[in-house]
Amino acid sequence: MDFEEVAPDNLTPDEDTERLRGRPRDPAIGDSALAAARELLAEVGWDKTTMVAISERAGVGKPALYRRWPSKTHLVFEAVFGWVDESPPVADATDPEEWVRASCNYTLELFAKPEVKAALPGLLSAFAERGDLPSTLWSEFGGPGIAMLAQMLNRGGGDADAMRDAQATMLFIVGGTMVLRMLMPENDSAPLVERMPDILLHGVAPKEQKDT
Amino acid sequence: MDFEEVAPDNLTPDEDTERLRGRPRDPAIGDSALAAARELLAEVGWDKTTMVAISERAGVGKPALYRRWPSKTHLVFEAVFGWVDESPPVADATDPEEWVRASCNYTLELFAKPEVKAALPGLLSAFAERGDLPSTLWSEFGGPGIAMLAQMLNRGGGDADAMRDAQATMLFIVGGTMVLRMLMPENDSAPLVERMPDILLHGVAPKEQKDT
Amino acid sequence: MDFEEVAPDNLTPDEDTERLRGRPRDPAIGDSALAAARELLAEVGWDKTTMVAISERAGVGKPALYRRWPSKTHLVFEAVFGWVDESPPVADATDPEEWVRASCNYTLELFAKPEVKAALPGLLSAFAERGDLPSTLWSEFGGPGIAMLAQMLNRGGGDADAMRDAQATMLFIVGGTMVLRMLMPENDSAPLVERMPDILLHGVAPKEQKDT
Amino acid sequence: MDFEEVAPDNLTPDEDTERLRGRPRDPAIGDSALAAARELLAEVGWDKTTMVAISERAGVGKPALYRRWPSKTHLVFEAVFGWVDESPPVADATDPEEWVRASCNYTLELFAKPEVKAALPGLLSAFAERGDLPSTLWSEFGGPGIAMLAQMLNRGGGDADAMRDAQATMLFIVGGTMVLRMLMPENDSAPLVERMPDILLHGVAPKEQKDT
DNA sequence: CTATAAACGAGACGGTACGTCGGGTCTTCTG
DNA sequence: CAGAAGACCCGACGTACCGTCTCGTTTATAG
Numbered sequence: 001m002d003f004e005e006v007a008p009d010n011l012t013p014d015e016d017t018e019r020l021r022g023r024p025r026d027p028a029i030g031d032s033a034l035a036a037a038r039e040l041l042a043e044v045g046w047d048k049t050t051m052v053a054i055s056e057r058a059g060v061g062k063p064a065l066y067r068r069w070p071s072k073t074h075l076v077f078e079a080v081f082g083w084v085d086e087s088p089p090v091a092d093a094t095d096p097e098e099w100v101r102a103s104c105n106y107t108l109e110l111f112a113k114p115e116v117k118a119a120l121p122g123l124l125s126a127f128a129e130r131g132d133l134p135s136t137l138w139s140e141f142g143g144p145g146i147a148m149l150a151q152m153l154n155r156g157g158g159d160a161d162a163m164r165d166a167q168a169t170m171l172f173i174v175g176g177t178m179v180l181r182m183l184m185p186e187n188d189s190a191p192l193v194e195r196m197p198d199i200l201l202h203g204v205a206p207k208e209q210k211d212t
Numbered sequence: 213m214d215f216e217e218v219a220p221d222n223l224t225p226d227e228d229t230e231r232l233r234g235r236p237r238d239p240a241i242g243d244s245a246l247a248a249a250r251e252l253l254a255e256v257g258w259d260k261t262t263m264v265a266i267s268e269r270a271g272v273g274k275p276a277l278y279r280r281w282p283s284k285t286h287l288v289f290e291a292v293f294g295w296v297d298e299s300p301p302v303a304d305a306t307d308p309e310e311w312v313r314a315s316c317n318y319t320l321e322l323f324a325k326p327e328v329k330a331a332l333p334g335l336l337s338a339f340a341e342r343g344d345l346p347s348t349l350w351s352e353f354g355g356p357g358i359a360m361l362a363q364m365l366n367r368g369g370g371d372a373d374a375m376r377d378a379q380a381t382m383l384f385i386v387g388g389t390m391v392l393r394m395l396m397p398e399n400d401s402a403p404l405v406e407r408m409p410d411i412l413l414h415g416v417a418p419k420e421q422k423d424t
Numbered sequence: 425m426d427f428e429e430v431a432p433d434n435l436t437p438d439e440d441t442e443r444l445r446g447r448p449r450d451p452a453i454g455d456s457a458l459a460a461a462r463e464l465l466a467e468v469g470w471d472k473t474t475m476v477a478i479s480e481r482a483g484v485g486k487p488a489l490y491r492r493w494p495s496k497t498h499l500v501f502e503a504v505f506g507w508v509d510e511s512p513p514v515a516d517a518t519d520p521e522e523w524v525r526a527s528c529n530y531t532l533e534l535f536a537k538p539e540v541k542a543a544l545p546g547l548l549s550a551f552a553e554r555g556d557l558p559s560t561l562w563s564e565f566g567g568p569g570i571a572m573l574a575q576m577l578n579r580g581g582g583d584a585d586a587m588r589d590a591q592a593t594m595l596f597i598v599g600g601t602m603v604l605r606m607l608m609p610e611n612d613s614a615p616l617v618e619r620m621p622d623i624l625l626h627g628v629a630p631k632e633q634k635d636t
Numbered sequence: 637m638d639f640e641e642v643a644p645d646n647l648t649p650d651e652d653t654e655r656l657r658g659r660p661r662d663p664a665i666g667d668s669a670l671a672a673a674r675e676l677l678a679e680v681g682w683d684k685t686t687m688v689a690i691s692e693r694a695g696v697g698k699p700a701l702y703r704r705w706p707s708k709t710h711l712v713f714e715a716v717f718g719w720v721d722e723s724p725p726v727a728d729a730t731d732p733e734e735w736v737r738a739s740c741n742y743t744l745e746l747f748a749k750p751e752v753k754a755a756l757p758g759l760l761s762a763f764a765e766r767g768d769l770p771s772t773l774w775s776e777f778g779g780p781g782i783a784m785l786a787q788m789l790n791r792g793g794g795d796a797d798a799m800r801d802a803q804a805t806m807l808f809i810v811g812g813t814m815v816l817r818m819l820m821p822e823n824d825s826a827p828l829v830e831r832m833p834d835i836l837l838h839g840v841a842p843k844e845q846k847d848t
Numbered sequence: 849c850t851a852t853a854a855a856c857g858a859g860a861c862g863g864t865a866c867g868t869c870g871g872g873t874c875t876t877c878t879g
Numbered sequence: 880c881a882g883a884a885g886a887c888c889c890g891a892c893g894t895a896c897c898g899t900c901t902c903g904t905t906t907a908t909a910g
Binding site: 469470471520524544545546548549551558559561562577588589590591592593595596598599600601602603604606607608609615616619620623624625626627628 | 683732736758760761763770771789800801802803804805807808810811812813814816818820827828831832835836837838839840
């Protein structure tokens with residue numbers, strides 16, 4: 001996840017010694033700002049999650065925010081997805097079924113978080129403006145998992161086929177859970193949640209049932 | 213789709229006679245405003261789709277817009293999703309396979325429209341503010357198709373199971389195509405598009421392949 | 425006062441018979457509209473004296489107002505000054521002193537009316553846009569009185585001198601009372617009011633008092 | 637003239653040190669805004685003197701204006717009358733006659749300025765809404781001059797009488813010149829202008845002339 | 849007794865100004 | 880030089896009013 005590295009001031013001078021001139025940035029500021037952004041997103045939604053509001057809740061000045069992130073979108077993006085790749089969600093899956101179930105659970109949890117739901121509008125906005133972001137996010141977020149699944153699926157067929165199926169599966173998992181969380185009330189989604197992995201694994205209209 | 217009926221002035225008085233007082237609203241204004249909104253969304257994106265820009269392109273005054281929709285969000289929502297249920301996308305499907313392929317094509321086309329992609333951020337924002345919208349949209353948009361699929365799937369099992377599977381399938385179709393369109397560049401999505409219906413129909417990890 | 429005659433539709437066809445076709449205008453509408461305008465001016469001031477507010481209070485439609493007056497300014501103008509020249513305020517004055525005292529009392533009363541005070545801003549606006557109005561108003565409002573005073577003042581000197589003095593006197597009376605009413609609280613203006621005519625009649629610095 | 641002190645944010649905290657936090661307001665902005673307002677009033681009149689027009693001509697953002705004045709009326713008020721008491725207009729008068737002539741000239745010039753004439757409607761509006769403004773303006777604008785005249789008039793009589801006469805005289809000068817400038821075309825006002833001070837000084841109907 | 853013509857109440861329409869608010873940048877002072 | 884405070888520009892939002900227009904209805908005269 002290097003979304004935030006597009007923005008920062010072009011510091012990083014040639015000399016390491018030069019880097020330490022002046023007052024160092026307070027590392028606590030970044031954390032409290034991200035936390036404040038998450039809280040506000042969950043509490044008041046995207047529109048009212050103002051830069052000023054974030055700065056006030058974090059006890060921080062607005063310029064300090066813009067010194068770290070080039071826009072509100074970048075800040076929120078990191079606040080919501082910045083912890084990705086800390087723990088690979090399906091690191092210990094050994095077969096496709098396990099992988100699919102784990103991935104579903106993970107994304108279902110992810111999109112159940114109120115701050116994630118609230119952040120989506122702004123993030124989609126950013127996608128519309130910057131075409132490179134989506135693919136970056138996709139490869140960072142889904143890349144490793146897709147590769148793992150592709151390897152597990154690669155039973156005889158070529159690599160290309162397995163990769164294609166793995167990508168489509170990830171697409172369905174992410175999209176399906178996202179839409180589920182956005183459109184359906186929390187309470188009556190339980191039976192659906194249980195059934196989703198099965199459909200992905202075995203299809204909604206298995207061939208063998210057609211014969212009987 | 214009755215989103216727009218939430219907003220308008222509480223007309224629909226008890227008496228039909230009361231309704232005809234005063235100059236009637238010009239029905240052409242609503243249409244041209246919606247068309248202008250769609251065009252602007254596709255051309256300049258969400259942010260620059262201003263109420264003033266819409267009113268200018270539609271040859272209409274700003275108050276005329278606010279008489280019909282209480283906010284920009286409501287207008288755009290209807291502009292993008294207001295034509296739903298005009299033509300059921302899968303009316304002529306006779307078996308699940310046909311249904312799935314037709315639905316995939318339909319939603320893939322839908323989310324390929326630039327105005328739909330541009331409108332999504334604002335619409336998700338609206339969802340956050342008005343919890344009733346999502347479920348309304350869901351039932352209007354997917355309801356009929358889901359019911360049809362459920363009927364086709366109902367081979368022996370109870371209605372509840374078929375309904376559940378149909379809902380999950382729709383979830384995957386809508387979500388998967390949406391994420392595909394939002395995250396992936398148009399050009400290299402072709403092989404994926406071809407494979408998606410197959411996965412939904414037969415699963416990524418068919419049981420019979422496991423045995424061999 | 426023919427301010428309102430600028431507006432009416434250019435009816436007045438050649439034939440008197442043609443004039444009476446169609447439904448005649450309801451004469452009560454004009455009166456109730458003027459009364460409503462006066463009340464609103466006195467109660468809520470110029471800004472909130474809306475055409476809609478006038479029409480509602482008068483129980484009348486907005487087009488009925490615009491059929492009679494071409495603008496809000498014209499309506500308010502007539503509402504406030506339309507009754508002028510009904511009764512010449514100084515008709516029975518026999519000498520300059522009497523004339524000055526009567527005129528002062530009259531204008532003091534006039535500018536004490538809340539609707540007159542409230543109407544002044546809009547009227548001044550109209551003056552700025554239409555240069556002919558002020559002189560019209562001046563000649564209608566002050567003309568007869570000025571002529572009368574000029575005649576009384578014409579003791580030996582030429583007509584021009586007397587006319588000049590009469591005009592200046594009227595100017596002082598109107599302007600002085602207007603400013604008094606606009607700028608000073610009602611309560612502590614009593615002593616001033618008593619003294620004003622004397623100054624106009626005999627001056628602030630009479631010559632004979634200087635000698636003693 | 638402290639009209640503008642009503643509006644600003646309730647700064648002036650207890651501590652002077654608190655006042656210097658944050659970026660200080662650019663003092664040039666206020667001046668250029670006032671100048672722009674004066675120019676626009678003179679050129680295009682009250683109605684077209686828009687806040688946006690002022691901000692554009694001053695090269696300033698609209699919020700910067702609203703930071704300084706709470707409304708267009710306040711801004712224009714200060715633009716037109718903000719320079720009062722910079723130079724007492726009759727500082728060097730030694731007798732009533734001189735004082736009256738100087739005051740007449742001063743106010744005649746004042747109300748001849750196009751920006752002053754254009755601003756009057758809005759200002760009268762402001763008076764209607766804020767009752768304290770008129771008396772403030774009156775005391776600031778006329779106070780010193782009135783006091784000076786009262787002292788010159790105080791020949792034997794009590795202070796109260798002289799003060800009363802001085803006030804009435806000021807009322808006549810201000811009101812008379814204002815009405816003159818508002819109602820009469822510039823060109824044929826010359827003879828009146830010459831005669832006005834004489835009437836104020838000696839009256840229209842001097843007693844000694846009656847005898848002869 | 850019907851036809852015509854105009855006025856009527858209601859309210860939509862285009863245009864435009866208002867005052868507010870958010871994003872992102874810049875400028876001061878303090879630590 | 881980082882940081883907090885806050886002023887700055889830009890521009891969109893939603894509201895209100897003005898003066899015009901279009902409805903369908905009512906009321907008068909004309910034939």
